[in-house]
Amino acid sequence: MCESCMSECASIPETEKISGKSVSIEQLIMEVNKKLEVVFKIERSLEDMKTTVDFYAEKYQELFEFKKKTENKVKYLEQQTVYLEKRNKALEERIVDMEQKEKERNIEIVGLEKKDNEDLKSIMATLSKKVGVLSEDIEQVKRVGQEKQDKQSRPLPIIVTLRTKTAREQWLKQRKQVITNDDIYNDHNNNRIYINEDLSKYLRQIFWMAKKELKPMYKYIWVQNSKILVKASEVNKKIHAIRSQEDITQLMKCATRNDNVDSETTSRT
Template identity: 35%
Template sequence: MECQKCKKVLSKKGAHFMCQGSCQGTFHRSCVKGLAADMKAGKNRIYCNNCEDEGSDEEEVEEEVQDLEKILKDIQKKVSAIPGLKKHLDTIQQSISVLSDKYDTLLFEHEESKGKISKLEKTVANINNRCVYLEKYNIALEQKLQDAEQQSLKQNLEIVGVEYIPGEKLREIVTKIGDEIGVKSNDIEWVKRNIQAKKENKPSSIMVGFKPSGIESREEWLVNRRKLIELNSSVFTGGSATNKVYINENLTKATKTLLWNAKRQLKGTYKYIWVTNGKILAKKKDGDNTIWIRSEIELGQLSK
C-alpha cells in the first residue's frame, strides 16, 4: 500500500493517517500538513488536506444555507405582519382624513373670524373717531358754557380780605374803599358777603354788583385797585384784623381753579400771569406775545 500523497510505499508496522473524507486515502503522518501540530494541540484530525478543504466548503455552504433559512424566516415573519400593518395604516389614514376635515373647518372658521375681526376693528376705529369728536365737542361746549357764565359776571367785583364784624354795613365799607382809591360808588347796584366761598381762618369775600350802565365805573375800580397796597382791613371796618385788602374780577369756580393751576405750573417759566375780563393771560417775558389760556389742556401744553 502506498501513501496517497507521496506515492511511496507505506510500511506495514508504521503509524499511518487514514482520511475519513471522500478520498478514504492512507497517508504518512508527515505527509498530512498540519497534522503534527493538531495532534500536539490535542485536536482529533479526521480529514486530509484535500478533504479538509472540501469539508470547509461544505461547512460554508451549510452556513450559507442556515443564513438563508434565517433570512427566509425573518422575511416570512415580516410578511405575516403586513396585514396588521395594513390595518394600522388604514386606521392612520382614517385619522388623517378626520384631521384633514377638521383642519379645513378650522381654516374656514379662521377666515371667517378674520373677516369679523376686520369689521370689528373698523367699527372700533369709527367709535374711537366718534369719541374723539364728541370729546372735542364737549370741551368746546364746556368752554362756551364757562365763557357764558364768566360773561354773566362781567358787572361784578370781588373784594377780598375785609374782616367780618357782626352788624356790619357792607355798603358803607365798600364806599370807604372806593373813596380811598379815588373812585365813585354811585353805580353800585348791590353788595353782599359771599358766604359760600368762606375759607378757613379767612373772612369771606364781598361781592359787588354794578348797574348795567356802570361798566366804566367798574373798570375804574380795577384800574385803581393798586392804591390799596398800603391799606388793611382795619382802615375800613375799625376792627382789629390787619388783613391786606384786594379787589379782583369776579371769576367762576372753573376760572379760579384754572388760574391757580396756571400760577402753580407756570411759576418760574412765565414772568406774568394775570386775568383781564375773565381771561387768563400769560407772558414769558417782556416783549413776548400774550397767551390766552382757555383750558387745562392748553395749560398742560404750555407746561411741557
C-alpha cells in the same frame, strides 16, 4: 378572507418559493393584510387630518373676518370718543362762558376787614371815593363764603354788582392803587385791599392751579377780561391763555422742554 378565498387557498400548496424563502400562503396573506391595515389607517388619519385642517381653516377665516370687523368697530368707537371729547370740551367751555357772563358786572373786593354791624353799601361808597369812581353805580353789595372760626383767617371777600359793564371797567382800572383798611376805617390797619374780577368757581380753581403749578416757570400770572393769562418773563413776552387743566399741563411740558434745550446748549458751549 371570505369562504371562497379560503377554499381556493386550500388547493394551493402550503409553501411556495418566494424571494428564496419558504413562506406559507397564510403568512403571506396575513402580512399583506397587516400592510393594508396600516395603509388604511394612514388613509383614515389623512382624511381626519384633512377634515381637521379644513375645520381650522374655516375657523381661521371666521376669526379673521371677526378681527377685521372688530378693528373697524374699535376705529369707529375711537373716532366717536374723540368727537364726544371735543364736544364735551366745547360744552364745558360754553357753560364756563355762560357762568362768567353772569358776573360781567361784578367785582370782587378782597382784604376788607369785617366790622360788627357793618353797612357794606356805605363802606363801598367810601372806597369808591378813595379810588375815584362813582358810588351811584353800585347796585348790590354782599360778603360771600362761609365764615371761619379762626380769627387769624382772612376776611371773607365782598362781591359788588354794578349797574353797567362800563362802571365795572372803571373800578378795575383803579385796582393798581394801594388802598388799605386804614383808608376806610382809620384804624391804623395797613392790610391792603384788592379790587379783582369776580371769577366763576371753575375759573377761580384754574387760576389757583395755574399759580400753584406754573409760578416757578412763569413770572407773570394774571386775570384780564375774565381770561387767565401767563407770561414767562420780560424777555419772553409771549402771552398764553389758560382755559383748562390741559392748558396748564401743556405749558409745563413746554417749559420743561425749553429748560432741557437751554441746558444742552449751555453744556455744549
